[in-house]
Amino acid sequence: MKIDLSGKKALVTGSTEGIGYAIAQGLAGAGAEVIVNGRKEDKTTKAVEKLNAQFPDATIHGVAADLGTAEGCEKVIKAVPHVDVLVNNVGIFGPQDFFETPDSDWQKFMDVNVMSGVRLSRAYLPGMEKQGWGRVLFLSSESALNIPSDMIHYGVTKTAYLSLSRGLAKRMAGTGVTVNAILPGPTLSEGGEAMLADEVKKTGKKVEDVASDFVMAARPSSIIQRAATVEEVANMVVYVASPLASATTGAALRVDGGVVDTIA
Structure with missing residues (x-):
């Protein structure tokens, strides 16, 4: 089985480090043109340089933008009007007691962890549908199912991605576009x-x-x-982003090391 993403353009949000960077690495290694995204210009440029050094024959760009804002999402969309693969990876987390979490923190988590994916999917899915092929992936978490008592606001945003991915998969039924959620564990x-x-x-x-x-x-x-490695999570993403995963859509795919105690 060979994963070949030659001729495909992929945007990975929040990809200057961590799981996002590993996903960008994996997609570039499979032949995709990759757009890296981070909030800061210097970190985004550095990530692009590292990937270019590792994959000198690849086409890799960077767009620095804060995707927790509508303006930041619009900046990316204007810079990159069409993609074949959208990986909604950007996200924030942090422990905070429910009774000490103000509206402003809830709103920040919703803007970054949910609305970034809503806005970018709304922008890119019509183009995918028109061409009859596309992949949208949402990086959720095992915390979407095992809601952490010390990060309820975070868990809620990750559960939202499960609803969003399933609903969009149904909305894109029969178009050749698949939509899935990936659930990493620790x-x-x-x-x-x-x-x-x-x-x-x-x-x-x-x-x-x-x-x-x-x-x-x-x-x-x-x-x-x-703990899983970032590469182990990225491997699942790269497969689901590929033509080989054409019959997988509307799924919540766990890379959680078996943390979620269910057989389904």
Whole structure:
């Protein structure tokens, strides 16, 4: 099985580091033209440079924009009027007690984690439908199903992506355009490493071992009993973005290491 995305243009939001960067890497490696996005110009440029160094024959661009605003989304849409693959990856998270989370924080999470995907999908899906082929993917989370009590606002936004992806899959029925959600579990990204840095320093353990300890303490239902790598999540995204996944749509595809305790 060979994944070939030659001739396809892919936009990956929030892709200057972490899972988003790994997805951009995977798509470029499969031959796609890739548009990288980040909020800051310097980080976006640096990510593009790194990808160009790794894939000198690839076509890679960057568009810096804050997708938590309508203006930022419009900036990306104007810079890149059409894509074949849209990966709605950008997102924010952070623990905060429900009773200490003001309206402004709820609105910020909704704007970044939900409305960015709404706005970009609304802009790009008609072009995909017109050409008879396209892929839209939403990076949800196992937290969409296992709502974390210390991040209820975050969980709500990730559950919203499940509704959005399923509804859009139905809306695009019969068009050749598929829409799916990806649900990562605990993943060892740059952000995860930063969160565990103090424990790594205190214990002297490798970051992977500290991450495994965290997973088993915070997500004891994990079957792999470790954090996933960003590449493992990206591999699922690249496959679902490819022509090989043409019969997969409206799905919530888990890359959660078995954290969600269900057989469905």
